[in-house]
Amino acid sequence: MRAPCEERGADLFLLARDRAEPDAATAAHLAACEGCREELVHLRRLAGALPAASRGLRPRPSTKTDLMKEVEAALAAEEAAPPPRRAPSPLLSFWVPAGALAASLLVTVWALQRNGTPPAVSGAGGDVTVRTIFGGPALEGLLPSGLPAGAELAAREVASVHLGPPFDAEVVLGKDARLSLPPRPEGGRSLRLLRGTAWFSPGPGAPLAVRAGEVDVRGSSPFTVELRGGGVVTAIAESGTLAVASGGGSVEGRGPCRVEAEPGGRPGEPVPAEPSDASAWFAYPDLLLELPAPAPGRAREMVLTLRPSVPREIRIAPWDRFDTLFTLRVTHPEKGLSDVPLRGRAVSRPAPVPAGDGTFALGADRPYRLHVDPAALGLAPGRYRVEAVYAAHRSGGTWRGTRASNTVELVVE
């Protein structure tokens, strides 16, 4: 037996696979090359046997049924969406981009690295870690990760990212917003908003500073910064302190408040944020993650409870088996951090169903609970620190943003 010609191997497989007649050049080669002729016989046998490896494997009808229910529900929701009652404020209209966002829950972040190459899909390292909270970017393969300090993030659609140390903050970038990460180490925790609107949720450490144009904003709790034409800045804080400084002076207020500032001038005095332009998006649920003792005869569950963080009812986008609105951040002492989206198989008792508009009215006496089976998370045995992240992206006035829970210690045996 003679060996086939290496450079023709893949083409021979095509001939065998497609049961095709060789072209004239290949036919001439086969006539002269015993090795390739023999190889073709073997390859035909192999190609003919391949269907046995997936014989009878067809999608279950229920998969299509479930899928089409989702699609039809999405279509119905789009048709049933009520028109806005009045012209929304610039900020609110920013967060409720109709049309494209209504049909798309995709989150796409375009990370502009200095060398111009697309970011890696996974991995970390370097001084600044950026990882998206949502799964959407994978569709276009543009997950930023391990970006170098000084990199810029530009959101083509509304996008949510987690900034690792030294920021430890969640950031939601509005459509077409651009954010720059400072060079280390002199930049510290200060971010620079280059364009558009972004929502910042500082971690539990020091306040987060954002420079928007020529205006400096510093907040200790979730706050939003909008940079408009002419360098005009609007900053809104949900709670905590909000400090705004420009060339003409500085002011400080406590949330919920709003501050307007122009470059060179003194910032306006903080005024109460108006529900009409902010309440729909800057009231967030508090997340509580618990590992209660199991009831007799039942497996241990993790319970994730959402309650409003403000003394009024807020509407949230609830969990469903397709949108991984909740992600568990799981930290292993040796293996480090990983994200585990809450999928259908891990939720042992689903939360209450939403109302007809797809939202859930969350009230102080009407919490929202998900029961999670830790054994279904796919974690290897070990001791983990777990926190839950809620990330909602829905159109039609639904709350959107991110919020993290407390941390619990989970032992997987």
Added chain:
Amino acid sequence: MLRARAGDAGAYAELYDRWSGPLLRYFFHLSHDREASEDLLQETFLRVWRAAPRYEPRARFSTYLFQCGKNLWINERAKVLRRPLKVSLDAPLDGEEDGPTRVDGIDSGAPLPPEEVVRAETGRRIREAVEGLSDKLREVFVLAGFQELPYRDVAEILGIPEGTVKSRMWAAVRQLRERLGEEP
């Protein structure tokens, strides 16, 4: 896909009917997990639907679909592979809702026809051999071998040159030949 982009659910269902089988088999040969493959199939089509308003027909729909599937697999791979493989005794063996199950086989005690035994054994050996390939070789072989996609499309889906596809394909085939012997 252009009709689906305009919100035509019927057109979307047609796309599903045409491509759900190949995509399910694609995930199955990567994950060897039937349950996970169904989840990944559903998730991929859901993402395609959500992304439909922004779909631009720059490539064949199949290429676009498998790109989406590949990206989803990259994200989910670690979780799927570290999950214990579960075999359902009462799930249909052949994918049909009312098809025979493993329980049926246990209860009946009836032997399978000889040609079925041979086919099942061949399928098992091929799956095991493919599972033994490196990730890079397997992803090429699953697309070009099992899915019978042209090398050019495989190159586009994986984002590698067509020449690399060919060399990996040939390496995969040689390794499979060695593992399977003369009679696959």
